[in-house]
Amino acid sequence: MKRWFFRLILLVVCLALVGFLITDTQPxxxxxxxxxxxxxxxxxxxxxxxxxxxxxxxxxxxxxxxxxxxxxxxxxxxxxxxxxxxxxxxxxxxxxxxxxxxxxxxxxxxxxxxxxxxxxxxxxxxxxxxxxxxxxxxxxxxxxxxxxxxxxxxxxxxxxxxxxxxxxxxxxxxxxxxxxxxxGINQQSRQLLFSPEQQQHIGFYLTAIYVFASQQQDVRLPSFWRLFQYLTEQAQQQVQQGASAVAQNQAMITALALYQSSFPTADYLANKALRGERRRIFYLHQRKDLARHFSFSAAIALYAGSEVSDTLGLWKELDDAKNGSGFSFYDLAADRAGIQFATYATQDENTARAVQQKIINTTADALIPRLNRLPEGMTESQFKQRYQNPESEGYQRLVKKIDQTILASQLYQ
Structure with a gap:
């Protein structure tokens, strides 16, 4: 018995010595x-x-x-x-x-x-x-x-x-x-990006979105803000039961982006009856594009970082100016509001809880402020004539004004 004990001690000492020799004290x-x-x-x-x-x-x-x-x-x-x-x-x-x-x-x-x-x-x-x-x-x-x-x-x-x-x-x-x-991303994103626990949280909020959307069949312009408040109420209930407010906010943002994308959502839904439900378009300030810009930018900021999300939003508008509906500072403002919200609402537990409460007690202007007289629908030549490029003083001044308006919202006070 003693022989085996001493062999075990010797093995532990040898492993510790090897571990010491092959590791460093500094990175x-x-x-x-x-x-x-x-x-x-x-x-x-x-x-x-x-x-x-x-x-x-x-x-x-x-x-x-x-x-x-x-x-x-x-x-x-x-x-x-x-x-x-x-x-x-x-x-x-x-x-x-x-x-x-x-x-x-x-x-x-x-x-x-x-x-x-x-x-x-x-x-x-x-x-x-x-x-x-x-x-x-x-x-x-x-x-x-x-x-x-x-x-x-x-x-x-x-x-x-x-x-x-x-x-x-x-x-x-x-x-x-x-x-x-x-x-490939479409097929593998669920397992690759999210842990089983995160998938469960995301599924919870996706289910809530589908349920809310099914109740809006007779509503001409379903409200993104009402949906947002409804999801926040669900998040608060989860937090009261001991869940992390940060994790709930992350899952809520992710679910909103998934619902408004072309990514499949059926595997997230435990309720099979909801899998055939048609996805609705939600409106904010009577526009259907703002909710998507907000949600996508917020989700990208969560998983890829705010700098990538910011660049994707800007590049999308520049591409619209060249090939699509034109450059819109309203869309850009929704992008930047989504990035700010994702960063702030997942900062720490206290902030995440406070944001949830503020959403319940504020209006849609707190999420994406009403910004009057912003340029939109600009073609590439019109954009260059007015702003030259995104590094120009005029462009940066307008973006700074948008950011200041977003930060002045009740959500961030």
Missing amino acids: PFATDQDSTLTLKQLTKANAPVYLPNEKLYQMTLLPSDATAVLNHGVTKIQRGFPNLAGVKAEYLQNKVKLQGALTWLGRYLTVSLEVAPTPEVPTVTALKVGPIPIPQGVTEWGLDTAQRYSRVQQLLSLYQTIDQVRVTPEQLVVKYQSRKVVS
């Missing part, structure tokens, strides 16, 4: 670079949601751009992976060397792997844990095992929507069809 690399400008530029040029479906597009990234996007992604998933301290990428010929810093007992463990972007499944050609190389056979066994998990399968499904990836030390080139990418 092995910095991960705090500012990716805001990079993300704005890349989003504006390559957002697949807004690109025509039939074309093959090519996105070319400098190594610094690709690393900025990678680190931005890490900050967005860090809530689900609290031990991940950051990532670093080095771009080689036909492969990428990735390093991840993991926190372990107050120290930092570096895991590095070299990945070759082959067509179906990326190939890992080398793996190290700390300074210790892992045999290729063990690596392949681990990858085969990992591919059985649903999250990994979903990531691989999204990877397979990309037509080609080419890596050199100078650049990363990605070729894709917008239709395939959007379709």
